[in-house]
Amino acid sequence: MAGTVIGEGLTIEGDISGDEEIVIHGNLRGRLTTTDAVTVTGTAVVGADITGANLSVAGQVTGDVTASERVDIQAGGKLVGDIKAARFTIADGASFKGNVDMEV
Amino acid sequence: MAETSVIGAGTVVSGHVRGQGSLEILGRVEGDVSVTGNVVVGPAGRVRGHVSGAELRISGQVQGDLRGTLAVLLEPGARVAGDISGPRVGIAPGALARGHVQTDGEPALAAAARAPLPAARPVTAPARVAPAPVAPPAPAKVVAAPAKFEAKAPPAPAKFEAKAPPVPAKIETRALPVPAKLEAKAPLPPPPKLAPPKPEPRRPEPARVAPPTPQAEFTPVRPIKPEPRRPPPPVVPVISKGTKAKKKKSHD
Numbered sequence: 257m258a259g260t261v262i263g264e265g266l267t268i269e270g271d272i273s274g275d276e277e278i279v280i281h282g283n284l285r286g287r288l289t290t291t292d293a294v295t296v297t298g299t300a301v302v303g304a305d306i307t308g309a310n311l312s313v314a315g316q317v318t319g320d321v322t323a324s325e326r327v328d329i330q331a332g333g334k335l336v337g338d339i340k341a342a343r344f345t346i347a348d349g350a351s352f353k354g355n356v357d358m359e360v
Numbered sequence: 361m362a363e364t365s366v367i368g369a370g371t372v373v374s375g376h377v378r379g380q381g382s383l384e385i386l387g388r389v390e391g392d393v394s395v396t397g398n399v400v401v402g403p404a405g406r407v408r409g410h411v412s413g414a415e416l417r418i419s420g421q422v423q424g425d426l427r428g429t430l431a432v433l434l435e436p437g438a439r440v441a442g443d444i445s446g447p448r449v450g451i452a453p454g455a456l457a458r459g460h461v462q463t464d465g466e467p468a469l470a471a472a473a474r475a476p477l478p479a480a481r482p483v484t485a486p487a488r489v490a491p492a493p494v495a496p497p498a499p500a501k502v503v504a505a506p507a508k509f510e511a512k513a514p515p516a517p518a519k520f521e522a523k524a525p526p527v528p529a530k531i532e533t534r535a536l537p538v539p540a541k542l543e544a545k546a547p548l549p550p551p552p553k554l555a556p557p558k559p560e561p562r563r564p565e566p567a568r569v570a571p572p573t574p575q576a577e578f579t580p581v582r583p584i585k586p587e588p589r590r591p592p593p594p595v596v597p598v599i600s601k602g603t604k605a606k607k608k609k610s611h612d
Contacts, residue, residue: 271375282365
């Protein structure tokens with residue numbers, strides 16, 4: 257079960273909060289909070305602060321990210337913002353600009 | 361894209377949701393929803409805000425207006441507080457709705473519907489006039505009456521020509537089965553054989569149809585003629601009974 261899916265072509269302006277996986281193919285402006293995984297696919301454009309367990313970014317994300325487990329920026333992904341996570345990877349071909357706090 | 365979006369049962373969206381494609385709301389949305397595709401609000405779904413889409417299928421709770429360009433359907437268990445509008449609006453048993461409900465089509469359809477209406481009004485008036493002629497099914501009964509006259513008339517010709525009357529009698533019976541039965545019954549009562557079946561048809565038919573309409577109509581229209589006709593039965597029957605019954609029996 258994919259939980260919540262924001263389809264391509266759909267735009268949400270506001271806050272999203274929940275306790276299940278969220279997959280974003282479309283646009284989101286606001287804030288995103290969940291206790292489960294967050295997936296930002298290649299077609300997605302997100303301008304929001306994101307809080308979740310796992311974050312996978314293949315699209316564009318602008319905002320601060322807080323992950324309880326890990327953050328992965330896939331190839332082709334673009335993330336601008338500060339990251340606070342225990343584990344953090346940036347794939348070859350990904351773009352990133354911001355501060356990283358790995359709770360050392 | 362026609363991709364379907366889902367607001368999961370454990371997800372709360374505070375803000376507007378808009379765009380292309382269909383949307384399924386199993387969780388909560390605090391804000392307006394406007395999409396080009398269909399919108400489904402699941403049994404556990406809750407929306408506080410206006411919802412617009414192609415076809416809205418609501419099984420949950422909505423506080424806000426519902427606008428469906430194709431249809432708005434409230435499934436059992438739905439609770440809606442707000443105005444509902446769409447070309448097709450369905451509220452199933454078990455669904456609760458509070459608000460204004462309006463079924464209107466697309467702008468073009470609505471305009472077309474409005475245009476014919478004014479024209480239709482004058483048409484309706486003539487239509488009412490037309491119904492009046494239609495109402496004269498009474499006239500049809502009157503026509504039936506002439507048939508009776510013919511029927512009575514035939515007996516006279518019957519005296520002159522025995523062959524001629526039978527044919528009109530058959531035609532009359534076919535054209536006016538009910539009156540023919542009534543007449544037939546009147547003459548028939550005397551014979552005991554026909555008596556048993558008579559009471560059954562007489563009770564339903566004369567009590568319900570024959571007495572109220574025919575009498576009222578016949579008496580005002582042709583008070584003189586019908587009266588002689590009915591009374592005659594007792595008098596004439598003596599003469600005509602045998603002839604008619606024999607003729608009918610022979611014809612039958």
